[in-house]
Amino acid sequence: MDTVALTFDDGPYPETTPALLAALGGTRATFFLWGEHAAAHPDLVRAIAAAGHAIGNHTWTHPHLTTLADDAARDQEVRRTQDLLTRLTGLRPALFRPPYGDTDAAVASTLAVHGLTEVLWSVDTRDWAGCTADEIVAAAGQVQPGGVVLMHEGRPATLDAVPRILAALAERGLRPGPVTAS
Numbered sequence: 594m595d596t597v598a599l600t601f602d603d604g605p606y607p608e609t610t611p612a613l614l615a616a617l618g619g620t621r622a623t624f625f626l627w628g629e630h631a632a633a634h635p636d637l638v639r640a641i642a643a644a645g646h647a648i649g650n651h652t653w654t655h656p657h658l659t660t661l662a663d664d665a666a667r668d669q670e671v672r673r674t675q676d677l678l679t680r681l682t683g684l685r686p687a688l689f690r691p692p693y694g695d696t697d698a699a700v701a702s703t704l705a706v707h708g709l710t711e712v713l714w715s716v717d718t719r720d721w722a723g724c725t726a727d728e729i730v731a732a733a734g735q736v737q738p739g740g741v742v743l744m745h746e747g748r749p750a751t752l753d754a755v756p757r758i759l760a761a762l763a764e765r766g767l768r769p770g771p772v773t774a775s
Contacts, residue, residue: 595738597762598772600714602651602690603627604746605637613746614644616755621645623712623771624746625690628653628674635681642682647771649688650674650709657695658703667703675707688712688772712772714743718754721745726753733758741772 599622604610624641626648631638642648652658652670661667671689679685689709691700696711704711718724718732729750733742742758744751762769 595766596768596770597736597738598623598741599744599758599769600625600649600690600712600741600772601744601746601751602692603630603655605630605634605641606747607634607637609747609749609752610634610637610641612752613755614640614646616752617644617646617759620759620769621647621771622769623647623649623688625649625651625688625712626674626678627651627655628670628677629655631674631677631681638678638681642684647688648678648682648684648686649690649712649772650678650686650707651690652692655692657693658691658700659695659697664699664703667700668706671703671707671709675709712741715740717743718751720748720751720754724750726750726757729754730757730761734761736762736767738767 602625624646653673658667689704690712694713716736718729720729736742
């Protein structure tokens with residue numbers, strides 16, 4: 594069976610993360626966690642990890658990385674989040690998603706220092722733009738085998754869409770799962 598990666602950015606959020614974990618059931622995904630949110634909700638980070646999901650780094654403050662003044666600022670965004678997620682889960686993240694997909698050679702250099710693999714996406718559900726559950730399901734339905742679907746934790750419409758996305762993928766013979774580091 595062909596696989597597709599389901600990914601969720603920006604969490605954790607106490608208002609939506611528990612419901613998202615319930616909606617996923619036994620389906621594993623990748624959660625790219627925002628450092629400040631993870632620091633504020635460590636029990637949710639542990640719950641994500643305990644449910645068997647992959648956890649990736651999504652920076653500490655969610656900046657446009659290519660606009661930061663220097664390498665040290667980029668490094669701090671990545672390192673602080675790496676250290677926190679490692680402390681909370683016992684596992685050092687191997688995956689990284691730059692906020693807004695904002696990346697360049699300097700970002701790649703920072704990631705190399707931390708041994709991180711950058712993960713972008715092949716399908717943006719645009720849930721961040723306020724799309725409805727129907728629009729999110731339709732967008733996710735465009736994913737091809739081996740693709741990566743971008744979604745966000747803090748969106749109620751995404752919660753409504755997830756069970757329908759899982760059913761639609763199964764109907765197409767696609768198996769959802771986490772991103773695997775290359």
